[in-house]
Amino acid sequence: MSDQTGAVAELVEQLGRLPGIGRKSAERLAFHLLRVSESEALALAEAIRRVRQDVRYCETCFNLSEADTCALCSDTSRDTTKLCVVEQPRDLMSLEQSGVFKGLYHVLLGRVAPLEGIGPDQLTIEALVDRVRTGNFTEIIMATNPTVEGDGTSLYISNLLSEFPVEITRLARGITAGSVLEYANREMIADALTGRQKL
């Protein structure tokens, strides 16, 4: 834009690369960052720098961590007989926020997606098999996303792990708490009926 200074145009351009941020939103955010106190604007810049500089993957479970081993893997109060397998660190965060699971995690850093050229080798599956082989896990909970690719990844991994004396489970499926049956789709209803529980 001829009326825009280079620095503002550059900031709009960079903000516009973020997912879900269109041109207009990027402009709005850029003007916000110009209007707030300098310290607030620079705090965001610094947070981005720091996260890229300090955060890496845990060597054990591949969760995000600022140390070689993440806080969850270092926590001796966790149940080391249960291992929950998730696709991404953000999935781990969702599960952890529920507070129900007290075991350990393993982050695959993706899912098998042949159409995108993502095979099992690009995930942390080898490390997972090693953990199951050397650990004392009794249950592996597959918590991949309930999608075709997530289900496929879980199936692939459960086949690999079938040689070990562990129970392999997956998250329950059915109707969601607070939802309305009228609007549930066919798959949800089928899952809910198939997995029906005693009252």
Added chain:
Amino acid sequence: MSDQTGAVAELVEQLGRLPGIGRKSAERLAFHLLRVSESEALALAEAIRRVRQDVRYCETCFNLSEADTCALCSDTSRDTTKLCVVEQPRDLMSLEQSGVFKGLYHVLLGRVAPLEGIGPDQLTIEALVDRVRTGNFTEIIMATNPTVEGDGTSLYISNLLSEFPVEITRLARGITAGSVLEYANREMIADALTGRQKL
């Protein structure tokens, strides 16, 4: 969050302060910034830093500028007899993108908003009056937002400028191009009728 490293939590916190970015969006953006190449993430941090370091207000019109005088004020091909008064630099940008106006601008950096404690002294109105006094403007176009406060600000300024031999105009109001009369509200229809033009 106990499961989040400090740096990630800090980034989520900082992103969550942006307007229109809720908790979930902030988490999504943070994970995006962790997943993209380091250079792309740092380019955003650098753009924020640079915009706060290099961008200031033009000494003449208070548009954003990386020099003491902005590109528009320095442009000798602009019509120096017409001055368009806007609230914010982003309004200037919108007008400039339309390509219709070839004169100069004056950015108020806000509007008179008594309920928020913003009086005329906090805007660049004094500088505006000086420009009109010393310049050779023949027309001042009030392009504040069509809100109660924007209209009030325009009225206040037009009273101040009434002592000078300039014509004071405001943006036309009416139905918007491409809109549907059925959904136009009462004020839009009233503006359109009051300002009706010869076909």
